[in-house]
Amino acid sequence: MGLPKIALTVGDPAGIGPEIVEKAVADPSVRAVCEPIVFAPPPNPGIRPGEVSAAAGRAAYDTLLRAVEAARRGEVDAIATAPINKLAFARAGLEWKGHTDLLAHLCGSNDVAMMFHSPQLKVVLLTVHVPLQQVASLLTPELIARTIALTRDAMSSFGVARPQLALAGLNPHAGEGGVIGEEDDRVLAPAVQRARDLGIEIRGPIPGDTVFVRASRGEFDCVIACYHDQGLIPVKLLAFGSAVNVTIGLPIVRTSVDHGTAFDIAGKGVADAGSMIAAVRLAAHMADVRAASRRSATGGGGR
DSSP states (O other), rough: OOOOEEEEEEEEETHHHHHHHHHHHOOHHHHHTTTEEOOOOOOTTTTTTTTTOHHHHHHHHHHHHHHHHHTTTTTSEEEEEEEOOOOHHHHHHHHOOSHHHHHHHHHTOOEEEEEEEOOOEEESSSSSSGGGGGGGHHHHHHHHHHHHHHHHGGGGGGGOSSEEEEEEEESSGGGGTTTOOOOOOOOIIHHHHHHHHHOOOOEEEOOOHHHHHHHHTSOOOOOSSSSSSHHHHHHHHHHHHTOEEEEEESSOEEEEESSSSOGGGGGGGOOOOOOHHHHHHHHHHHHHHHHHHHHHHTOOOOO
């Protein structure tokens, strides 16, 4: 079998994306597991390192579009993306707030979720880039059920056939029986029970101040968090620079870095490519798992 072909998109060309992609492509551990293919926009003298611009936002969008089309045609086996800038997207007149919702649109996928994958801790987010005051109203039984199912299915890509999952509570102490908020008892707990009735191994809601500790010690394979910072703070505390953002629910494999565009150091040659390297290596692994699954299903051999 040949090595999987992984598309590396440079993200916002005014950020550190071009630099970390270049470093990842040159890394021996990347070359050992895949054939990296760089997707970058043409040079534009109007785009300067460290500056937010509509031109950079549009260039990042157009580059991702080409990579997704290549993946859907089967020309590459997965995509690993460097970071984009939300403000640059907005200045370019683009409605999407990040890679995840844009990829869902491009792939026609209604049910996707953001996972952060690291050796120490794996977390999936129920809500992502929304104001904190809106989170409780967005936690519907339907959203929770879809995300639990997506998480269970996605774990097979990492070799976990029957994952042990946990749902983090929304309120302190998971509501303390309704004393500190009713959402945990009224919405989250029934959703967990329905998932368990379907044969999914999940517990919760478990207070957010303990569930990530328990998962990091091996009790749970993945934690489903209610909102962005609840899930990302523990991941970045334990594995910043080596964690990988994975979009689950897409028909293609997509991974990304666990950080932003870092305009303050763009163009200085000092950016750490560790997360980009980890993203490419994980994308290659996931592509291999998918290829093996297809061969098993068809009885075929070779890539």
